[in-house]
Amino acid sequence: MPPSERPTYTQWARPRADVNRGLRRGAWYRVIALTPQAVTIDVNHDVRTVPREGVDIVATPPQRWSIVPRPSDAVRVPVDWGDWYALCPTCRNRTPIKGHSATLRCPRCAGLFQIDWDETEQP
Numbered sequence: 557m558p559p560s561e562r563p564t565y566t567q568w569a570r571p572r573a574d575v576n577r578g579l580r581r582g583a584w585y586r587v588i589a590l591t592p593q594a595v596t597i598d599v600n601h602d603v604r605t606v607p608r609e610g611v612d613i614v615a616t617p618p619q620r621w622s623i624v625p626r627p628s629d630a631v632r633v634p635v636d637w638g639d640w641y642a643l644c645p646t647c648r649n650r651t652p653i654k655g656h657s658a659t660l661r662c663p664r665c666a667g668l669f670q671i672d673w674d675e676t677e678q679p
Contacts, residue, residue, distance in 0.1 A: 570612050583648040585597040621644060625639060640653055647662060
């Protein structure tokens with residue numbers, strides 16, 4: 557990959573709520589390369605390239621649960637979870653939201669993180 561396409565520091569990208577690219581909506585992925593048209597990301601050691609307009613890019617990944625609206629084309633998200641679910645900032649595990657608590661422990665990685673109610677993904 558040409559040096560001009562490599563980020564000068566680690567960046568993170570997340571698919572937008574209304575874009576289905578086979579990625580976890582609300583999950584942050586490490587950016588490997590950027591071009592004006594595309595973003596190349598690391599998805600569990602698998603390199604994927606997605607259109608740049610379909611992702612948000614930040615310098616540091618949030619360390620709070622993302623709140624994600626249930627997509628109309630959701631796969632493996634139980635209907636009884638309702639219209640929203642939470643996505644772990646560390647392991648990308650999806651989990652239902654019960655109530656409006658300030659923190660949530662991940663049933664997969666056991667991390668305890670604040671819930672980012674202010675940064676709710678919009679459909």
